[in-house]
Amino acid sequence: MNIEINDLSKVYRGGVQALNAIDMTIPGGMFGLLGPNGAGKTTLMRILASILRPTNGSIHIGEYDIDTERGRTSVKRMLGYLPQDLGMYPDLSAREFLDYVGILKGMDNRKARRQRVEELLETVSLTNVANRKLKTYSGGMKRRIGIAQALLNDPKLLIVDEPTAGLDPEERIRFRNLLSDLGGDRTVLLSTHIVEDIAQTCRNLAIMKSGKVVFQGTTAELVGETRGKVWIITTQGIKPEGNFTVVSTLNMGTTIQYRVVGELSPRAGAVPAEPSLEDSYVWLMREQRTSNISMIS
């Protein structure tokens, strides 16, 4: 199922422009939405989930136009949504909470709903603690309940906003794998500012900055654009200076290895390196900053 976004803008009360004339096509499968904090990702997710209304522009999700009440209701029926800050009633147990969300999602058959709840509790490995009140759950357990509630109605469109924020490395990997499995037969929109999450799960992505889409394509295309701009500079400890951005620093004992992105001419101690998605992201953000500065001046 494709999502077509045309000329989408969102201005909040008080005049804050969160989205600025966005055009985007989101194909089926896993799709990553990457960008720094405040880029407008959450606003876009909320509009797609019919929680917010856009100020301008149109969105078609499959055959539905979400500018109409009927379109929004149809999209909600096939939607699974995991918000950035998932709210829960602390005094309900996980089993009750999932049952309640199932009711709101229109799963009227009690037996089928309860069976689905049990399946998902099993999927997220929370069956043994399913009767415990949610207020006793850790952050990671709550995120797992979050993904379980999003999957209750077997959604064709799954929107997950910063799902791995606050998870430990092991839980993050488990979460990524789960999302990858889900992306096979549905559209999964993964919004994050953690590049690694996208690198490990998505073939297609868009990068947002200050309410605009600054890149859309495949991860391979983004990485390809950065080829020849990533270098490894090894020094005795002195931080190298020049027209580049340091991506990472690795202490090798007697020397320090800097991984940098920038327009660098080959020089002593600088070795070209194969770019990663993180390098490409840093390069793109750097380019954006440079073009903004030149526009201002």
Add this chain to the structure above:
Amino acid sequence: MNQLPTLFGVINYEFRMQFRRRALWITFLCIALLFLIRGGIHFFLVFALSQPLLPLVANWARSLNFLLPIVAGVLLADRLARDRKTRVDELFTSTPGALSVRLAGKYVGSTLATLLPIFLFYSIGVGSILYQTHNVMTIPYALAAFATISLPGILFVSAFSIACPFLLWVPLYQFLFVGYWFWGNILSPHNGIPTLSATILTPVGGYMASGFFGDNQQLIVNATVMQGVESLLLLLGISLLVMVVLWQLMKWEQARQ
């Protein structure tokens, strides 16, 4: 989507969540004890035996309605605000369950749960009257009195307590509500201070008690059946109106976000 199963589901869970609140039971227990100490024992030992059954039962229902709705109003005030505080509203808005159905379910479910301790306390009194009078008609009279005297007032209070905190800070609403209750229901109009007491707008249920059951005590005496009907319909109509206004306000707020 058929919204009726959703409505029943929301009622079920809102009932459970309110029913499980320890504050609900502790507060009602304290108020009930206070009530018994301050006059309830006298009611059962002296007053009850000197009255005909019908006004006696109505008097018991109306007596409870003087204090217990305050607790109900205060305990229901956080139900809607809690959805914002716990941030479940964002998730629920993304579901196809209609806002009107969620609101109606919250109203009915949490009100029923709050009514339960009131009804239990009322039933203890009814049991006592039954024990003293040995008249089985006590039970149908008591049910009729509860449905016409207590229920409309509680529904009225619940509607305001769920709706007003949408616009007001919950503790401020609770403070104003308690103030309103004493001013608009207990203060005598003969004091010279303008008040809603003894008007058909009073949720204490005096017009129903007097008009339907002949319970002529306190501020309202010799009300007609028609006045009782007017008061009852007015309380129910205003409750419905308040909930519809809340629904429209929330829809409007959602659309302009």
